[in-house]
Amino acid sequence: MLRICSIFCAWSVLFLTEVCAQSQRRPTFTCGGNITGDSGVIGSPGYPGVYPPNTKCVWRITVPEGKVVVLSFRFIDLESDNLCRYDYVDVYSGHVSGQRLGRFCGTFRPGALVSTGNKMLIQMVSDANTAGSGFLAVYSAAQPHERGDQYCGGRLVKPSGSFKTPNWPEKDYPAGVTCSWHIVAPKNQIIEVKFEKFDVERDNYCRYDYVAIFNGAEINDAKRIGKYCGDSPPAPVFSEGNQLLIQFLSDLSLTADGFIGHYKFRPKKFPTTTVPPSTSTPAATTRPIPGHMLITGTVITAVVRGGSVYATISIINVYKEGNLAIQQAGKTMSTKIIVLCKKCPSIRRGLNYIFMGSADEDGKGKIAPHHFVMAFKAKNQRVLNVLKNKRC
Template sequence: MKTIILNFLVSLFFVRIQTQTHRRPKPVFTCGGNFTGDSGVIGSQGYPGVYPANAKCVWRITVTRGKVVALSFRVLDLESDTLCRYDYVDVYDGHLHGQRLGRFCGTSRPGALVTNGNKMQVTMVSDANTAGSGFMAVFSAVRPNEKGDRYCGGLLDRPSGSLKTPNWPDKDYPAGVTCTWHIVAPRNQVVELKFEKFDVERDNYCRYDHVAIFNGAEANDASRIGRYCGDSPPAPIYSDGNHLLIQFLSDLSLTADGFIGHYQFKTKSSLLTKAPPLLATAATTPATTTRPMVLAYSEALCKQKCRRTGVIDTHFCSSNFVITGTLVSAAVREQSVHAVLSVITIYKQGELAIQQAGKSLSTRLVILCRKCPLVRRGLNYIVMGQIDEEGRGVITPNSFVMAFKGKRHRELSVLKNINC
């Protein structure tokens, strides 16, 4: 019996030796490097050990031309900070001067990150105090239009198509994801973008989760059309030229349903034929006479002096609608501004279209002259104006718009009960 046991232990010892001999060596992660090929693994220096202090490491990834880079974090374990000011990983679309796709820290892994081209750069920075094992991520080459639901973003150059947040419509979009879609139309065409459904974490200034849309191929303040969040779909968006850039970002906290949008290429001439009706009749009172109200942009209209006249009482009856609300988005279209107002109180609705999502109410406004009145996202306003055939509020230099403070509510509530 002892002999049998001894032989078994000897056999087991040699099996373990052979297994260890044929085991694949563990990858050694260094501080940065250049990586080519259609797949690979990168990680912080010394992973899974604690990453070094006061270091900056850069990984440059290049895949086959005609494909894009998809990066998925398997592990993320860096010093945690809500603004990622200390230790962090930056991911860029491209190598030199590429657009940053996201900055990450803590332990919440972002969703998959996808470039527009065949290059990606990953940069990790640590300060004097380190905490954690760093990161490990896998990259792969993906065809631009065959990424599937695991990824988001990429180059879109077909005549029409859709874009949506990861997990749509099965569940909320993940935290810590950045998606960038670059839509490119032929040179003589523009891009029309419409959101079918839209639900992104609400904030008056869209500081957290948001969608930013830009004219052209680069993300900068000068070319930004608008920044959107909340649960009201933005008005249809049109590019000035043949490039439109859409960037979606979610932070590491609250998430929501997400969105689905559809785009198509259009000729500029087809857009000019779809101008809204030129004339509409303003509501009247016994003390006023009926007069035409211009409901489309004109150079003459916007050359008027931008100065509010009259007071709340004098405009209440002559306006088709009277509401108070918070301006949640504003996008320039030609010379006008298309805006969404989150409604606080309705004093006079008329035919104004009001959308409801849960307990939230919102409406769409068209400010015909983009510099009159000047409005800012995140501020509260009293808005009085006319209504077009689509049920949108129309604001002209003659309309009454002013900052809303709580003490005005009583005054408006009294006017609500009068017979115009």
Template sequence: MPPAAPLLPLLLPLLAAARPEAAPHRPTFACGGVVSGESGFIGSEGFPGVYPPNSKCTWKITVPEGKVVVLSFRYLDLESDNLCRYDFVDIYNGHANGQRIGRFCGTVKPGALVSNSNKMLVQMTSDANTAGSGFIAKFSAAEPHERGDQYCGGRLEKPSGSFQTPNWPERDYPAGVTCSWHIVAPKNQLIELKFEKFDVERDNYCRYDYVAVFNGGEINDAKRIGKYCGDSPPGPILSEKNELLIQFLSDLSLTADGFIGHYKFRPKKLPTTTVPPTTTTTPSTSSSKPTVALCQQKCKRSGTLESNYCSSNFVITGTVITAITRAGSLHATISIINVYKEGNLAIQQAGKSMSAKIVVVCKQCPLIRRGLNYIIMGQVEEDGRGKVLPNSFVMSFKTKNQKILNALKNRTC
């Protein structure tokens, strides 16, 4: 967490604009408030000093009738957490019971956030522990786009259907749009989702334009299946229960072709066929769908680091930063410590940080937990995700293992 004092010279011009009545050497912000006008600034309580613990501050922003609110963070420094569970800023459409546009924490600023009306609500919550310098953000009024053919979102209850970005396929999607599709199946069914075409402004963190998919019927980061941008369609998605929410957001800058996606309902339990006992080896198909026979095997790691190294497509060490159970498998994101054997594993890089997606086909075997470090060996699917089967080699990573792995890396298989 950067100290508050060095921020002051950099932020005085912003703070003076935000609070002209405050003395330039002691600028302060209150906890929440009601603000209106063509533009202005809001900031966390006491910014740029450390914000207080155990607080909840709410700002209600109103711009002139007929316009929309655009919020741009100039500085953000809150306790960091993958799911933003502890200290966070929530942004909502409207002033009451509005749809949440996003939740933010850490130090990575989101792109411009756009409301669907002339009202926006900003709420910052802090817990009892780690704090930071908080945030400062500028709000301004912008002309809304003509909705017409740009209308999007809604509730989808038919057994199958499609959804697409505004203007698809004739033109790029417009800037400053938020769409939410809520898909609801009967209680005993699940929802399968596939994107046919996909082109959304690319960014390493998908901060500006993105599609987010959630289990259930509300925007809740703890239930987020994924957040997507760029020009590669996400892989097929299967809901945990009978509801999915798809959110699309574009900011006020670059746009792209957009996407079209399709969904269909399917029974919770698919009929299982009898599998001969000989099919307990690695399946030749690239599917990550677990089979009953495969996941009933005894979960015991066989062989050694050395014996498994050459038979694996990829070998990495890393920290599990997300782990989501989906259709009997565990979908995890690994923050990479070292790559010893890459194969066709898709590795994403954002600054100095690298990450990869893996699927543990049988969610309990091998068992991995969020926040812990592992050596992971496995195969690679066609989409570049790592695939870990019960007979794949996975073990806790200790620094003493590094010497062996470095030696293996220099060995020719």
């Protein structure tokens, strides 16, 4: 018995010694700071523990002159939201008034982010509610040419030009890269973008590798024109104003041929749609009238906020579109809806439903208490086809 006790005590001492050693080796992450050097590690306050609420942390990274900053997220776990409105990490090229390279939340890790100069700014914001383990990222200094074929992106200001994935056309684009092209035209012009060749890892929701195009100078889902993947070139894209941001991201798994695209500046009066304006529509009408919506679809994401559910729906079929804003990538269509009340039917991610509601003047689908949600089954198809031809 004494021998067993001695062995147990010795094992306990060894275990506690190892725990103490590990705790001493683990770095302590604080909220923000000025960081210099060729490489380093940045983490949210308290990582890997839960990050604190109501926090704003800013890290300013500076590497030697003549080099760029390459940032890679090793782990990310922040409150998930389609638009990253509550808890998020922003990454900027430069320290003051720099271009935002991206806003991130949830658990999806972006590819490597590259600054245009020797400075990068990281800002993490959290609200009062849901939290996670935060993030862990590493940065390093590199000469632009040291990244070889993986270096891409930049600011494009000539009246016309091209942009392409790394390695094009000799071989597939590499895994784990992010490219951002910021196109700036004179203030009285808009931008037209066409893809000559396009082959990006296919996924129904373009979750892994994709091209996203935004109006303006930063990555902002509210200004996103489209998100594209697969092997069908997107239709020509026209900016609303004089700036456009094109982002290409590849994850760490499958790759494909990539793409080459071309842009050119157009006079502002150039039509941004192939559909001619209706002569019967009064000139004073600038916004469509809200209407009824009837669709079937699969719930991709569902986030509860203030008693309502904000959901992204992959559309199976549209029976009454009304003014519903629909995004399309290849043959895949998706839309966003809000289930407005606690007493409305609950919806679950991954399941198929019939949604009958309304679309407001901004194109948002809304499901109110007097509207209709139910599980969708193939046998419902005939009844829905009848409704398609009936006026509401």
